[in-house]
Amino acid sequence: MSLLSIKNANVIYKVKDTEIHAVNDVSFEVEQQDSVGIVGESGSGKSTLAMMILRLLPKDTSVTEGEIEFDDRELLKMTEEEFDKLRWTELAAVFQKSMNALSPVHRIGHQMMNIYKVHCPNVSKLETKKRVLELFRMVNLPERVFHLYQHELSGGMMQRVSIALSLMFNPKLIIMDEATTALDVITESQILEEIMKLQKELKLTRLMITHDMSIVANTCRKVAVMYAGCLLEYGLVTDVIASPRHPYTIGLLKSFPNFKGERAEIYSMDGNLPDLSRLPEGCVFAPRCPYAQKKCFTCPPQTVTYENGRQVMCHFEGGNNGIQY
Ligand SMILES: Nc1ncnc2c1ncn2[C@@H]1O[C@H](COP(=O)(O)OP(=O)(O)OP(=O)(O)O)[C@@H](O)[C@H]1O
Ligand SMILES: [Mg+2]
Numbered sequence: 001m002s003l004l005s006i007k008n009a010n011v012i013y014k015v016k017d018t019e020i021h022a023v024n025d026v027s028f029e030v031e032q033q034d035s036v037g038i039v040g041e042s043g044s045g046k047s048t049l050a051m052m053i054l055r056l057l058p059k060d061t062s063v064t065e066g067e068i069e070f071d072d073r074e075l076l077k078m079t080e081e082e083f084d085k086l087r088w089t090e091l092a093a094v095f096q097k098s099m100n101a102l103s104p105v106h107r108i109g110h111q112m113m114n115i116y117k118v119h120c121p122n123v124s125k126l127e128t129k130k131r132v133l134e135l136f137r138m139v140n141l142p143e144r145v146f147h148l149y150q151h152e153l154s155g156g157m158m159q160r161v162s163i164a165l166s167l168m169f170n171p172k173l174i175i176m177d178e179a180t181t182a183l184d185v186i187t188e189s190q191i192l193e194e195i196m197k198l199q200k201e202l203k204l205t206r207l208m209i210t211h212d213m214s215i216v217a218n219t220c221r222k223v224a225v226m227y228a229g230c231l232l233e234y235g236l237v238t239d240v241i242a243s244p245r246h247p248y249t250i251g252l253l254k255s256f257p258n259f260k261g262e263r264a265e266i267y268s269m270d271g272n273l274p275d276l277s278r279l280p281e282g283c284v285f286a287p288r289c290p291y292a293q294k295k296c297f298t299c300p301p302q303t304v305t306y307e308n309g310r311q312v313m314c315h316f317e318g319g320n321n322g323i324q325y
Contacts, residue, residue, distance in 0.1 A: 037216030109146030
């Protein structure tokens with residue numbers, strides 16, 4: 001069963017006289033307790049999509065369209081008050097610099113206790129402290145962090161605090177946006193291991209935004225490939241990696257070193273993302289696509305959905321129409 005269902009999501013940023021089409025008609029479903037990696041190069045709309053789900057987009061400079069159903073409720077139609085009850089309790093997020101939300105002049109433990117009290121005002125001080133320490137244990141933070149200030153923490157500890165905060169109220173869905181990107185590879189892989197363990201224990205559903213396809217391959221069951229605000233391919237990681245059907249996914253996979261750790265020549269895709277204020281008439285990827293045909297420049301492709309939920313937005317759906325990749 002789906003926990004999150006995104007239907008025809010669109011986000012336009014309005015900056016002066018220009019309209020930036022940051023998310024373009026994105027639809028996909030996320031099942032309960034599933035883990036979905038969202039990949040795509042910088043500027044492809046990954047964070048905008050996450051902010052749309054979390055209703056954190058700037059109200060005065062963005063316009064959203066579409067439906068986001070979460071646990072049978074339509075998120076975009078909720079009032080601010082209704083949504084506030086859900087944010088952090090059912091729907092939580094960890095960003096690259098989530099700790100910025102905490103004050104640098106108060107001890108970590110006390111701030112966390114105060115946050116807990118906002119949603120659970122009737123719980124005793126002792127119980128609240130117990131909960132904070134339990135969260136520390138869950139994310140492998142030593143108890144002494146309770147008495148420390150933000151500047152006394154390492155980058156890894158900070159992200160662990162952010163993860164602990166996001167788990168405070170046992171959310172159903174956790175969205176991680178480049179949450180481990182700035183860390184060294186060892187700390188990053190430790191935290192990702194912990195997250196996967198916690199996900200099982202707490203029956204969490206996880207959406208994870210990253211630039212790194214190998215992280216998706218190692219930690220997610222499904223992958224969503226975004227480009228210029230469009231969802232070009234979606235499906236099981238095993239299927240997409242074994243047989244990518246969109247030329248962009250093929251290029252993206254080639255641009256990562258061999259997953260088995262062997263040295264591989266790094267492939268770089270020529271060209272840049274299109275101007276999001278003037279999207280191409282046809283397929284958004286056509287100007288960079290080595291397989292583009294006439295039709296690709298004039299007519300936008302429909303998304304083809306296969307039986308197992310795999311989606312591909314290409315006129316030639318992975319070579320099925322006579323094009324050999
Ligand atoms: N607040 C904003 N106002 C105007 N334009 C924005 C705003 N936030 C993002 N954009 C634009 O929307 C597009 C998508 O940006 P977004 O941050 O969602 O991409 P991303 O895939 O998360 O990139 P990255 O991998 O670099 O984090 C970009 O062209 C960006 O410049
Ligand atoms: Mg981003």
